[in-house]
Amino acid sequence: MFEKTLAELAQGLASGEFSSVELTRSYLDRIKAEDGALNSFITVTETQALAQAEAADQRRAAGDADAFTGLPIAHKDIFCTQGVRTSCGSRMLDNFISPYNATVIDNFNTAGAVSLGKTNMDEFAMGSSNESSFYGPARNPWNNDCVPGGSSGGSAAAVAGRLAPAATGTDTGGSIRQPAALCGITGLKPTYGRVSRYGMIAYASSLDQGGPMARTAEDNAMMLNVMAGFDPKDSTSIDKAVPDYTLTLNNSLKGLKIGLPKEFFSGEIDPQITAQVQNAIREFEALGATVKEISLPNTHLAIPAYYIIAPAEASSNLSRFDGVRYGHRCEDPADLEDMYKRSRGEGFGEEVKRRIMVGTYALSEGFYDAYYKKALQIRRLIQQDYVNALAEVDIIMGPTTPHPAFKLGEKSSDPIAMYMEDIFTISLNLAGMPGMSIPCGFANGLPVGLQLIGNYFAEERLLNAAHQFQQATDWHKQAPAS
Amino acid sequence: MSLDRTDVEKIAHLARLDIAEQDIQEYAENLTDILDLVDQMQAVDTTDIKPMAHPMDAIQRLRTDEVTEGNQRDLLQTVAPAVEAGLFQVPKVIE
Numbered sequence: 198m199f200e201k202t203l204a205e206l207a208q209g210l211a212s213g214e215f216s217s218v219e220l221t222r223s224y225l226d227r228i229k230a231e232d233g234a235l236n237s238f239i240t241v242t243e244t245q246a247l248a249q250a251e252a253a254d255q256r257r258a259a260g261d262a263d264a265f266t267g268l269p270i271a272h273k274d275i276f277c278t279q280g281v282r283t284s285c286g287s288r289m290l291d292n293f294i295s296p297y298n299a300t301v302i303d304n305f306n307t308a309g310a311v312s313l314g315k316t317n318m319d320e321f322a323m324g325s326s327n328e329s330s331f332y333g334p335a336r337n338p339w340n341n342d343c344v345p346g347g348s349s350g351g352s353a354a355a356v357a358g359r360l361a362p363a364a365t366g367t368d369t370g371g372s373i374r375q376p377a378a379l380c381g382i383t384g385l386k387p388t389y390g391r392v393s394r395y396g397m398i399a400y401a402s403s404l405d406q407g408g409p410m411a412r413t414a415e416d417n418a419m420m421l422n423v424m425a426g427f428d429p430k431d432s433t434s435i436d437k438a439v440p441d442y443t444l445t446l447n448n449s450l451k452g453l454k455i456g457l458p459k460e461f462f463s464g465e466i467d468p469q470i471t472a473q474v475q476n477a478i479r480e481f482e483a484l485g486a487t488v489k490e491i492s493l494p495n496t497h498l499a500i501p502a503y504y505i506i507a508p509a510e511a512s513s514n515l516s517r518f519d520g521v522r523y524g525h526r527c528e529d530p531a532d533l534e535d536m537y538k539r540s541r542g543e544g545f546g547e548e549v550k551r552r553i554m555v556g557t558y559a560l561s562e563g564f565y566d567a568y569y570k571k572a573l574q575i576r577r578l579i580q581q582d583y584v585n586a587l588a589e590v591d592i593i594m595g596p597t598t599p600h601p602a603f604k605l606g607e608k609s610s611d612p613i614a615m616y617m618e619d620i621f622t623i624s625l626n627l628a629g630m631p632g633m634s635i636p637c638g639f640a641n642g643l644p645v646g647l648q649l650i651g652n653y654f655a656e657e658r659l660l661n662a663a664h665q666f667q668q669a670t671d672w673h674k675q676a677p678a679s
Numbered sequence: 680m681s682l683d684r685t686d687v688e689k690i691a692h693l694a695r696l697d698i699a700e701q702d703i704q705e706y707a708e709n710l711t712d713i714l715d716l717v718d719q720m721q722a723v724d725t726t727d728i729k730p731m732a733h734p735m736d737a738i739q740r741l742r743t744d745e746v747t748e749g750n751q752r753d754l755l756q757t758v759a760p761a762v763e764a765g766l767f768q769v770p771k772v773i774e
Binding site (some may be wrong): 432505531537628638 | 682686690693698699706709714717723725727728729737739740742751754755761767769770771772
């Protein structure tokens, strides 16, 4: 049962092979047995999950089931879930029982999905290894000494470890694609504005985007069907009709134009990753695609621009955590300022404090033009690179990450080394376009991710290409030894 | 750009963050490294490039000014650290 995809589980539910209660109970049992080693969940919501499963079975009996009804999934602990602790991986919110639902959670509830619980993550989504979580790092199911990536590392580890068939994630600089690559699963960062950010705890509002993580492109399509859509409660949500993403999965790739950015195949990159990615590209050629070299000349400026824009927005967003209305409050504050400073000093971990300080500095008097404005100008140059490239080709492909999963502790004392792991993912958030990571091989026994990048709202095309690749290959079916 | 202890103390105050005395030096070094990294941007001529705040250059959506949500004070205060008579409690601000 744990090797079945969401699509296969949906068939099993529809045919009556098993009930949602049976399915949910098997996953809850498996989480209990296996998650001690992986630490992929922060909170398992057993009681609520079984109640949702029972309701789903009743709904099916009444002839009212949707495609997603009764399917168990997990949610990154960044999505506010009513009545459930929503910690964002932080001590600051360790005691926060959300009084409301994120729109993404509401959408899954409406579809009749079952939530198994909330997955581990880097604190406030700031990190590429899951090591900044207040709850300790999740571990990579392929090698428990390695990181699962981040920030959606718990979601990736849970899906790769077969503790959940699918999970939600969020991606601000690569936080869906990078852990998907490191854990050998399929993940999609949609176009900015495609999935509502309401109730998704904000890190960098102009970059944050929620998306699906599962084993196959088809399962990603099923998830995105539920997640995507206009939301009046999110002021940056885009009012554009949502297609049924499962309907175009079987389109032919004949004539598909693939661009390979030369900047993604040079510099600090593991040669085994390059080799696996090149094999995957040959597979796409065999499926009828044509390939040409392109250039994204401002790629090297993406990390510098990101590490101004994201911390600047974070310093503003995280000012809401002041110990007054919710979240951690220090003991016996002497006065208001002492309460702010100690509550925040105690509630936030090191990486979060670092980014708040970088952002505070960049936005402080006299530095705005040199840092924030400059970064927003560079951001437009990076966007123009993508716009120009995607006028010539349909999909851009390259590695998702420069290296496979690294060891726990290997980069945690060197923030810059950690930041460089996002070199191939971060520019896309600045541009706002959609991107995917799909498994395409192994390097030293650890999964390698192929990144697919498309134009604004080209999610159908990305999912179609990924699905066709997965019909022709079986990298996505490889499972870690359990 | 190099930051020293005084800079870190000033930034931490602006951000209302209590930083342990023994950590200040490390923050100064980390922040200096990060600012060195972002300084690559300064080599690029961006004259006449319009800053980009939103990928679709979307403008703020407006709605009609009408009440759409009821009062949820009691629900929202269930997560507050200290509440009395429907008010959030904080240390004394005015003598």
